[in-house]
Amino acid sequence: MAANLQQQRIINEQLRREANVPRIQVSQACQLMMKYMLEHESEDCLLNGFSSQKVNPFREKNSCSIL
Protein backbone atom coordinates (compact mmCIF):
# COMPACT_ATOMS: atom_id res chain seq x y z
CA MET A 1 0.00 0.00 0.00
CA ALA A 2 2.79 2.41 0.92
CA ALA A 3 4.51 1.63 -2.36
CA ASN A 4 1.28 2.20 -4.31
CA LEU A 5 0.77 5.45 -2.48
CA GLN A 6 4.27 6.60 -3.35
CA GLN A 7 3.73 5.65 -6.97
CA GLN A 8 0.41 7.51 -7.12
CA ARG A 9 2.08 10.60 -5.63
CA ILE A 10 4.61 10.52 -8.46
CA ILE A 11 1.83 10.16 -11.04
CA ASN A 12 -0.04 13.11 -9.53
CA GLU A 13 3.10 15.25 -9.52
CA GLN A 14 3.55 14.47 -13.20
CA LEU A 15 -0.08 15.33 -13.98
CA ARG A 16 0.24 18.63 -12.10
CA ARG A 17 3.32 19.49 -14.14
CA GLU A 18 1.58 18.53 -17.37
CA ALA A 19 -1.50 20.58 -16.49
CA ASN A 20 0.76 23.64 -16.24
CA VAL A 21 2.42 23.17 -19.64
CA PRO A 22 1.95 26.33 -21.75
CA ARG A 23 -0.06 25.66 -24.92
CA ILE A 24 -0.80 27.50 -28.15
CA GLN A 25 -3.71 27.17 -30.59
CA VAL A 26 -3.46 24.14 -32.87
CA SER A 27 -3.94 26.39 -35.92
CA GLN A 28 -0.98 28.51 -34.84
CA ALA A 29 1.20 25.45 -34.18
CA CYS A 30 0.29 24.06 -37.61
CA GLN A 31 1.09 27.35 -39.34
CA LEU A 32 4.50 27.40 -37.69
CA MET A 33 5.14 23.79 -38.67
CA MET A 34 4.13 24.46 -42.28
CA LYS A 35 6.39 27.52 -42.37
CA TYR A 36 9.36 25.46 -41.15
CA MET A 37 8.83 22.77 -43.79
CA LEU A 38 8.44 25.23 -46.65
CA GLU A 39 11.52 27.18 -45.56
CA HIS A 40 13.64 24.02 -45.56
CA GLU A 41 12.16 22.45 -48.69
CA SER A 42 15.07 23.50 -50.91
CA GLU A 43 17.57 21.55 -48.76
CA ASP A 44 15.55 18.34 -49.02
CA CYS A 45 17.16 15.97 -51.56
CA LEU A 46 14.69 13.16 -50.93
CA LEU A 47 11.82 15.54 -51.66
CA ASN A 48 13.27 17.36 -54.67
CA GLY A 49 15.76 14.86 -56.05
CA PHE A 50 19.32 15.82 -56.95
CA SER A 51 20.02 18.71 -59.29
CA SER A 52 21.84 16.15 -61.40
CA GLN A 53 22.21 12.39 -60.89
CA LYS A 54 25.97 12.93 -61.12
CA VAL A 55 25.98 14.46 -57.66
CA ASN A 56 24.06 11.53 -56.18
CA PRO A 57 26.74 9.51 -54.34
CA PHE A 58 24.50 6.43 -54.32
CA ARG A 59 23.81 6.27 -58.05
CA GLU A 60 24.96 3.19 -59.95
CA LYS A 61 28.28 3.71 -61.66
CA ASN A 62 28.22 3.10 -65.37
CA SER A 63 29.54 -0.42 -65.72
CA CYS A 64 30.23 -0.15 -69.47
CA SER A 65 33.09 1.87 -70.84
CA ILE A 66 34.24 2.49 -74.38
CA LEU A 67 37.70 1.15 -75.09
Next chain:
Amino acid sequence: MADCAPTPNASDKMASLLKEAENLKIKLEEERAKLNDINLWTVAERLEPIAFVNIKPRKVLKGHQAKVLCTDWSPDKRHIISSSQDGRLIIWDAFTTNKEHFITMPTTWIMACAYSPSGNFVACGGLDNKVTVYPITSDDEMAAKKRTVGTHTSYMSCCIYPNSDQQILTGSGDSTCALWDVESGQLLQSFHGHSGDVMAIDLAPNETGNTFVSGSCDRMAFIWDMRSGHVVQSFEGHQSDVNTVKFHPSGDAIATGSDDSSCRLFDMRADREVAVFAKESIIFGINSVDFSVSGRLLFAGYNDYTVNLWDTLKSERICLLYGHENKVSCVQVSPDGTALSTGSWDYTIRVWA
Protein backbone atom coordinates in the same frame (compact mmCIF):
# COMPACT_ATOMS: atom_id res chain seq x y z
CA MET B 1 -7.36 11.15 24.94
CA ALA B 2 -4.59 13.46 23.84
CA ASP B 3 -4.98 12.88 20.13
CA CYS B 4 -8.55 12.48 19.07
CA ALA B 5 -8.24 13.83 15.53
CA PRO B 6 -8.53 10.84 13.26
CA THR B 7 -5.36 10.51 11.17
CA PRO B 8 -6.37 9.72 7.61
CA ASN B 9 -5.27 6.21 6.87
CA ALA B 10 -3.49 5.08 3.77
CA SER B 11 -6.60 4.13 1.84
CA ASP B 12 -8.12 7.58 2.41
CA LYS B 13 -4.93 9.18 1.16
CA MET B 14 -4.98 6.93 -1.84
CA ALA B 15 -8.61 7.77 -2.58
CA SER B 16 -7.91 11.51 -2.45
CA LEU B 17 -4.83 11.12 -4.70
CA LEU B 18 -6.85 9.12 -7.23
CA LYS B 19 -9.59 11.75 -7.14
CA GLU B 20 -7.02 14.49 -7.74
CA ALA B 21 -5.48 12.51 -10.61
CA GLU B 22 -8.89 12.09 -12.18
CA ASN B 23 -9.59 15.82 -11.96
CA LEU B 24 -6.19 16.70 -13.37
CA LYS B 25 -6.77 14.39 -16.34
CA ILE B 26 -10.13 16.00 -17.06
CA LYS B 27 -8.59 19.46 -16.76
CA LEU B 28 -5.79 18.45 -19.13
CA GLU B 29 -8.23 17.16 -21.73
CA GLU B 30 -10.35 20.29 -21.45
CA GLU B 31 -7.36 22.59 -21.85
CA ARG B 32 -6.12 20.65 -24.87
CA ALA B 33 -9.58 20.56 -26.46
CA LYS B 34 -10.03 24.32 -26.00
CA LEU B 35 -7.14 25.06 -28.34
CA ASN B 36 -8.04 22.43 -30.92
CA ASP B 37 -9.54 24.81 -33.46
CA ILE B 38 -8.37 23.16 -36.69
CA ASN B 39 -6.27 20.22 -37.87
CA LEU B 40 -3.00 20.18 -39.80
CA TRP B 41 -4.31 19.03 -43.17
CA THR B 42 -6.90 21.83 -43.18
CA VAL B 43 -4.15 24.38 -42.55
CA ALA B 44 -2.17 22.84 -45.43
CA GLU B 45 -5.19 22.45 -47.70
CA ARG B 46 -4.21 25.13 -50.20
CA LEU B 47 -0.67 23.87 -50.49
CA GLU B 48 0.30 22.13 -53.73
CA PRO B 49 0.37 18.36 -53.25
CA ILE B 50 3.67 16.56 -53.75
CA ALA B 51 3.22 15.23 -57.26
CA PHE B 52 6.24 13.02 -57.66
CA VAL B 53 9.16 11.86 -55.59
CA ASN B 54 12.13 10.41 -57.42
CA ILE B 55 13.45 7.92 -54.86
CA LYS B 56 14.94 4.74 -56.27
CA PRO B 57 16.56 1.62 -54.82
CA ARG B 58 20.31 2.17 -55.17
CA LYS B 59 22.15 -0.37 -53.03
CA VAL B 60 21.46 -3.73 -51.42
CA LEU B 61 23.72 -4.63 -48.50
CA LYS B 62 23.90 -8.40 -48.09
CA GLY B 63 25.90 -10.17 -45.39
CA HIS B 64 23.78 -10.81 -42.32
CA GLN B 65 22.63 -14.37 -41.74
CA ALA B 66 19.43 -13.44 -39.93
CA LYS B 67 16.98 -10.59 -39.38
CA VAL B 68 18.37 -7.07 -39.48
CA LEU B 69 17.07 -5.36 -36.35
CA CYS B 70 18.70 -1.93 -36.32
CA THR B 71 20.86 0.35 -38.44
CA ASP B 72 22.54 3.70 -37.90
CA TRP B 73 24.20 6.13 -40.32
CA SER B 74 27.70 7.28 -39.48
CA PRO B 75 28.18 11.05 -39.04
CA ASP B 76 30.39 10.79 -42.18
CA LYS B 77 27.14 10.22 -44.20
CA ARG B 78 28.76 7.27 -45.94
CA HIS B 79 29.00 4.33 -43.53
CA ILE B 80 26.17 2.35 -41.97
CA ILE B 81 26.30 0.09 -38.95
CA SER B 82 23.76 -2.70 -38.73
CA SER B 83 22.89 -5.16 -35.99
CA SER B 84 21.15 -8.48 -36.42
CA GLN B 85 19.49 -11.44 -34.82
CA ASP B 86 22.59 -13.39 -35.95
CA GLY B 87 24.61 -11.74 -33.14
CA ARG B 88 26.75 -9.68 -35.45
CA LEU B 89 27.36 -6.03 -36.18
CA ILE B 90 28.52 -5.06 -39.65
CA ILE B 91 29.98 -1.72 -40.68
CA TRP B 92 29.25 -1.04 -44.34
CA ASP B 93 30.50 1.46 -46.87
CA ALA B 94 27.13 2.40 -48.32
CA PHE B 95 28.71 3.94 -51.45
CA THR B 96 30.45 0.70 -52.47
CA THR B 97 28.43 -1.88 -50.42
CA ASN B 98 31.75 -3.19 -49.01
CA LYS B 99 31.76 -4.66 -45.52
CA GLU B 100 34.53 -2.94 -43.55
CA HIS B 101 34.16 -4.49 -40.09
CA PHE B 102 32.47 -7.46 -38.45
CA ILE B 103 31.85 -7.62 -34.73
CA THR B 104 30.53 -10.86 -33.26
CA MET B 105 28.82 -10.48 -29.90
CA PRO B 106 28.25 -13.21 -27.31
CA THR B 107 24.49 -12.81 -27.75
CA THR B 108 21.87 -13.02 -30.48
CA TRP B 109 19.14 -10.43 -31.15
CA ILE B 110 21.26 -7.27 -31.09
CA MET B 111 18.24 -4.98 -31.10
CA ALA B 112 20.02 -1.65 -31.08
CA CYS B 113 23.17 -0.03 -32.41
CA ALA B 114 24.31 3.58 -32.59
CA TYR B 115 27.30 5.57 -33.77
CA SER B 116 28.88 8.01 -31.34
CA PRO B 117 28.89 11.68 -32.46
CA SER B 118 32.61 11.48 -33.34
CA GLY B 119 32.00 8.35 -35.41
CA ASN B 120 34.80 6.58 -33.53
CA PHE B 121 32.65 4.30 -31.34
CA VAL B 122 29.51 2.22 -31.61
CA ALA B 123 27.13 1.31 -28.81
CA CYS B 124 24.98 -1.80 -29.07
CA GLY B 125 22.99 -4.36 -27.15
CA GLY B 126 19.79 -6.35 -27.04
CA LEU B 127 18.76 -9.61 -25.43
CA ASP B 128 21.90 -9.49 -23.26
CA ASN B 129 20.25 -6.55 -21.37
CA LYS B 130 23.51 -4.62 -21.71
CA VAL B 131 24.83 -1.65 -23.60
CA THR B 132 28.35 -2.32 -24.87
CA VAL B 133 30.70 0.15 -26.56
CA TYR B 134 33.24 -0.83 -29.22
CA PRO B 135 35.92 1.48 -30.63
CA ILE B 136 36.04 1.37 -34.43
CA THR B 137 39.60 0.31 -35.18
CA SER B 138 40.96 -2.99 -36.43
CA ASP B 139 38.76 -6.05 -35.93
CA ASP B 140 41.04 -7.63 -33.28
CA GLU B 141 41.29 -4.48 -31.27
CA MET B 142 37.57 -3.86 -31.37
CA ALA B 143 36.77 -7.08 -29.53
CA ALA B 144 39.62 -6.56 -27.07
CA LYS B 145 38.72 -2.97 -26.22
CA LYS B 146 34.99 -3.39 -25.80
CA ARG B 147 33.44 -1.96 -22.66
CA THR B 148 30.14 -2.81 -20.97
CA VAL B 149 28.66 0.51 -19.93
CA GLY B 150 25.27 -0.33 -18.43
CA THR B 151 22.89 -3.15 -17.62
CA HIS B 152 19.09 -3.23 -17.55
CA THR B 153 16.91 -5.88 -15.93
CA SER B 154 15.40 -6.79 -19.31
CA TYR B 155 16.37 -6.50 -22.98
CA MET B 156 17.80 -3.23 -24.28
CA SER B 157 15.61 -2.10 -27.17
CA CYS B 158 17.25 1.18 -28.19
CA CYS B 159 20.27 3.38 -27.55
CA ILE B 160 21.59 6.79 -28.62
CA TYR B 161 24.44 9.09 -27.73
CA PRO B 162 22.73 12.27 -26.51
CA ASN B 163 25.48 14.87 -26.50
CA SER B 164 28.98 13.48 -26.78
CA ASP B 165 30.88 10.20 -26.88
CA GLN B 166 30.81 10.33 -23.06
CA GLN B 167 27.13 9.49 -22.45
CA ILE B 168 24.64 6.91 -23.70
CA LEU B 169 20.88 6.93 -23.33
CA THR B 170 19.14 3.54 -23.40
CA GLY B 171 15.58 2.22 -23.42
CA SER B 172 14.62 -1.21 -22.16
CA GLY B 173 12.01 -3.92 -21.83
CA ASP B 174 12.20 -3.23 -18.10
CA SER B 175 10.03 -0.15 -18.94
CA THR B 176 12.72 2.38 -18.02
CA CYS B 177 15.19 4.58 -19.84
CA ALA B 178 18.64 5.25 -18.45
CA LEU B 179 21.50 7.70 -18.98
CA TRP B 180 24.98 6.20 -18.52
CA ASP B 181 28.45 7.63 -18.20
CA VAL B 182 30.60 5.74 -20.70
CA GLU B 183 33.91 6.08 -18.86
CA SER B 184 32.77 4.96 -15.40
CA GLY B 185 29.70 2.93 -16.32
CA GLN B 186 27.83 4.95 -13.73
CA LEU B 187 24.06 5.36 -13.99
CA LEU B 188 23.62 9.15 -14.22
CA GLN B 189 19.82 9.26 -14.36
CA SER B 190 17.02 6.74 -14.66
CA PHE B 191 13.65 7.53 -16.18
CA HIS B 192 10.61 5.84 -14.62
CA GLY B 193 7.07 6.38 -15.83
CA HIS B 194 6.18 3.93 -18.57
CA SER B 195 4.11 0.91 -17.59
CA GLY B 196 5.25 -1.19 -20.54
CA ASP B 197 8.41 -2.06 -22.48
CA VAL B 198 10.20 0.99 -23.91
CA MET B 199 10.60 0.34 -27.64
CA ALA B 200 12.20 3.51 -28.99
CA ILE B 201 13.83 6.78 -28.00
CA ASP B 202 14.89 9.87 -29.92
CA LEU B 203 16.74 13.03 -29.03
CA ALA B 204 15.37 16.54 -29.61
CA PRO B 205 17.35 18.08 -32.49
CA ASN B 206 17.43 21.63 -31.18
CA GLU B 207 18.77 23.50 -28.16
CA THR B 208 21.18 21.83 -25.78
CA GLY B 209 20.02 18.25 -26.13
CA ASN B 210 18.33 17.88 -22.78
CA THR B 211 15.01 16.63 -24.09
CA PHE B 212 14.19 13.21 -25.43
CA VAL B 213 11.10 11.24 -26.39
CA SER B 214 10.26 7.60 -25.65
CA GLY B 215 7.62 5.26 -27.07
CA SER B 216 6.32 2.25 -25.23
CA CYS B 217 4.10 -0.83 -25.28
CA ASP B 218 1.89 1.08 -22.81
CA ARG B 219 0.70 2.96 -25.98
CA MET B 220 2.17 6.24 -24.78
CA ALA B 221 4.90 8.60 -25.92
CA PHE B 222 6.63 10.65 -23.22
CA ILE B 223 8.75 13.77 -23.52
CA TRP B 224 11.45 13.76 -20.82
CA ASP B 225 13.71 16.33 -19.24
CA MET B 226 17.06 14.57 -19.10
CA ARG B 227 18.36 16.59 -16.16
CA SER B 228 15.43 16.22 -13.79
CA GLY B 229 14.38 12.74 -14.98
CA HIS B 230 10.77 13.98 -15.16
CA VAL B 231 8.12 13.48 -17.83
CA VAL B 232 7.37 16.92 -19.27
CA GLN B 233 4.58 15.95 -21.67
CA SER B 234 2.73 12.74 -22.45
CA PHE B 235 0.88 11.82 -25.61
CA GLU B 236 -1.75 9.15 -26.02
CA GLY B 237 -3.97 8.12 -28.90
CA HIS B 238 -2.48 4.92 -30.19
CA GLN B 239 -4.55 1.77 -29.73
CA SER B 240 -1.55 -0.53 -29.46
CA ASP B 241 2.23 -0.66 -28.81
CA VAL B 242 4.20 2.42 -29.88
CA ASN B 243 7.17 0.86 -31.69
CA THR B 244 8.92 3.97 -32.91
CA VAL B 245 9.25 7.68 -32.14
CA LYS B 246 11.07 10.43 -33.97
CA PHE B 247 11.44 14.17 -33.52
CA HIS B 248 10.41 16.40 -36.40
CA PRO B 249 13.50 18.33 -37.63
CA SER B 250 11.92 21.54 -36.25
CA GLY B 251 12.07 20.00 -32.78
CA ASP B 252 8.48 21.05 -32.13
CA ALA B 253 6.68 17.82 -32.94
CA ILE B 254 7.14 14.05 -32.77
CA ALA B 255 6.00 11.26 -35.06
CA THR B 256 5.05 7.86 -33.72
CA GLY B 257 4.39 4.49 -35.36
CA SER B 258 2.38 1.72 -33.79
CA ASP B 259 1.12 -1.85 -34.05
CA ASP B 260 -2.33 -0.24 -34.53
CA SER B 261 -1.21 0.40 -38.18
CA SER B 262 -1.19 4.18 -37.83
CA CYS B 263 1.48 6.83 -37.55
CA ARG B 264 0.66 10.01 -35.67
CA LEU B 265 2.05 13.51 -35.35
CA PHE B 266 1.96 15.20 -31.96
CA ASP B 267 2.75 18.90 -31.70
CA MET B 268 4.52 19.83 -28.49
CA ARG B 269 3.49 23.49 -28.49
CA ALA B 270 -0.16 22.63 -28.98
CA ASP B 271 0.38 19.69 -26.60
CA ARG B 272 -1.73 17.31 -28.67
CA GLU B 273 -2.12 15.09 -31.72
CA VAL B 274 -2.39 17.12 -34.94
CA ALA B 275 -2.33 14.44 -37.65
CA VAL B 276 -2.96 10.73 -38.21
CA PHE B 277 -1.37 8.77 -41.05
CA ALA B 278 -3.58 5.78 -41.75
CA LYS B 279 -5.75 4.22 -44.43
CA GLU B 280 -8.40 1.56 -44.27
CA SER B 281 -6.33 -0.59 -46.59
CA ILE B 282 -3.34 -0.49 -44.24
CA ILE B 283 -3.76 -3.16 -41.61
CA PHE B 284 -0.14 -3.85 -40.67
CA GLY B 285 1.94 -2.42 -37.88
CA ILE B 286 4.76 0.11 -38.19
CA ASN B 287 8.21 -0.64 -36.81
CA SER B 288 10.13 2.50 -37.65
CA VAL B 289 9.65 6.09 -38.86
CA ASP B 290 11.88 8.96 -39.93
CA PHE B 291 11.56 12.42 -41.51
CA SER B 292 13.29 13.93 -44.53
CA VAL B 293 15.44 16.98 -43.61
CA SER B 294 12.62 19.48 -44.13
CA GLY B 295 10.19 17.25 -42.28
CA ARG B 296 7.77 17.27 -45.23
CA LEU B 297 8.24 13.55 -45.93
CA LEU B 298 7.54 10.91 -43.33
CA PHE B 299 8.99 7.46 -44.06
CA ALA B 300 7.47 4.47 -42.31
CA GLY B 301 8.55 0.82 -42.35
CA TYR B 302 5.69 -1.68 -42.13
CA ASN B 303 5.16 -5.34 -41.29
CA ASP B 304 3.73 -5.87 -44.81
CA TYR B 305 7.32 -5.50 -46.20
CA THR B 306 6.71 -2.00 -47.58
CA VAL B 307 7.96 1.47 -46.80
CA ASN B 308 5.25 4.13 -47.09
CA LEU B 309 5.98 7.77 -47.86
CA TRP B 310 3.57 10.21 -46.27
CA ASP B 311 3.12 13.91 -46.88
CA THR B 312 3.42 15.18 -43.30
CA LEU B 313 1.36 18.30 -43.98
CA LYS B 314 -1.50 16.74 -45.92
CA SER B 315 -1.58 13.35 -44.16
CA GLU B 316 -1.69 11.73 -47.60
CA ARG B 317 0.32 8.77 -48.78
CA ILE B 318 2.57 9.76 -51.69
CA CYS B 319 3.95 6.37 -52.66
CA LEU B 320 5.26 2.99 -51.53
CA LEU B 321 8.81 1.64 -51.74
CA TYR B 322 8.80 -2.03 -52.67
CA GLY B 323 11.82 -4.31 -52.47
CA HIS B 324 12.08 -5.98 -49.10
CA GLU B 325 10.88 -9.55 -48.78
CA ASN B 326 10.02 -9.48 -45.09
CA LYS B 327 9.10 -7.02 -42.34
CA VAL B 328 10.84 -3.64 -42.51
CA SER B 329 12.41 -3.25 -39.08
CA CYS B 330 14.22 0.08 -39.39
CA VAL B 331 14.26 3.16 -41.61
CA GLN B 332 16.65 6.09 -41.29
CA VAL B 333 17.42 9.16 -43.37
CA SER B 334 21.16 9.86 -43.73
CA PRO B 335 22.52 12.85 -41.74
CA ASP B 336 22.63 15.12 -44.82
CA GLY B 337 19.22 13.94 -46.01
CA THR B 338 20.44 12.52 -49.33
CA ALA B 339 19.47 8.89 -48.77
CA LEU B 340 17.20 6.55 -46.87
CA SER B 341 18.39 3.26 -45.39
CA THR B 342 15.97 0.45 -44.64
CA GLY B 343 16.68 -2.77 -42.76
CA SER B 344 14.52 -5.86 -42.89
CA TRP B 345 13.86 -9.33 -41.55
CA ASP B 346 14.83 -10.46 -45.09
CA TYR B 347 18.47 -10.16 -43.85
CA THR B 348 19.27 -7.17 -46.09
CA ILE B 349 19.69 -3.43 -45.82
CA ARG B 350 18.72 -1.25 -48.76
CA VAL B 351 19.73 2.30 -49.60
CA TRP B 352 17.30 4.51 -51.50
CA ALA B 353 18.15 7.88 -53.05
